[in-house]
Amino acid sequence: MICKRIQITDFRNIRSADVRFDDGVNVLVGANAQGKTNLLEAIFYAAIGKSFRTTHDEDMIRFGSELCEISMDFADSRREQNLTVRLMRGKRRRIEHNRVRLAKVSEVVGLFRTVLFCPEHLALVKEGPAERRGFLDVAISQLYPNYLRSLQSYHQILKQRNQLIRDAENDRATFRATIELWSLQLAREAAVISQYRYRYLTLLQPAIRACFAEMTNGRETPDAVYESSLHLEPEAFDDPAAVEAVYRERLMSHHDREIAAGSTLWGVHKDDIRIDLNEKPARLFASQGQQRSIALAMKLAEGEICRNICGEIPAFLLDDVFSELDATRRAYLAEKIRGRQVIITSCEPISTAGKIIRVNNGEYIG
């Protein structure tokens, strides 16, 4: 995957920009608050249909403007393509692939495959389950559009079901009449999502181990295992019909507990990845450096899996990570990203050879 060129109007602090990238390493260099991360955000948004910094699309429109546009020319191993996104205040966004309008964001994801790595990802091991679910969601969605469709539908059903639970005290009749329907639908999507997540982790596990072993000379062994709110053995998730039955049973028979809690207590919105180092929870026992190495290994593994499954090497977007890593990990990362497209941001020039793009107040020269 190669991002060839990006043209931007009124996105964040970028009034107007036209940036061309090399096939290898590209380094965006500039002082703080000049627009380095903004450019990565624009690429990521065009690829994934959402930002890694905000859930409000309008935040990305330049202050004082009514609309912004990102047009990205990219190539996979077969052909050149274009994705254009336009965001408008108070209106629905418009996304075009090769000038043809797309109806749903699930049609965009997977066209330009990318792996984003920013300082927050270094805390993937230490942070809460939501961050780890987010990692899985972005990685799996880019490989399987059906996953994203199930996930979107799941969250919609979950919202309705939670509302129903919250209203149950005041409206028992509606609750009794409809809870079964929502529970069945939720169980069906949960089983699909669980299976994807379980399978993805069976691929991730050996890939993390391999990266981690290279980084640390193989003294320690990390594990990354799918952990669901159902507390079943991970292998159980390979049988979606059986898993759906378990979700159904939980969601149908503990209504009083759910009403007391005010929300849905079982489902993939409670999933986590259990990360161990030498068979102990890494969050509690691994050192800060080990946790960061595992996180780095997870991100590199995401790239490896993408290449193995779809035959395309994803473009890496690295936001400020070199400054956060020690010399050994920095050297390792530099070695691993050779031979693929990487777009790196940095306040200081970095030694990795490649195209330098200077960033100053939303303008890009290079």
Ligand SMILES: Nc1ncnc2c1ncn2[C@@H]1O[C@H](COP(=O)(O)OP(=O)(O)OP(=O)(O)O)[C@@H](O)[C@H]1O
């Ligand atoms: N909607 C917006 N309209 C205009 N400017 C914005 C908008 N959103 C953010 N900005 C500005 O963008 C700038 C931040 O840009 P960015 O995050 O890309 O900086 P950076 O170059 O990555 O800096 P750092 O090195 O600190 O990470 C800030 O000055 C911020 O005020």
Ligand SMILES: [Mg+2]
């Ligand atoms: Mg930044």
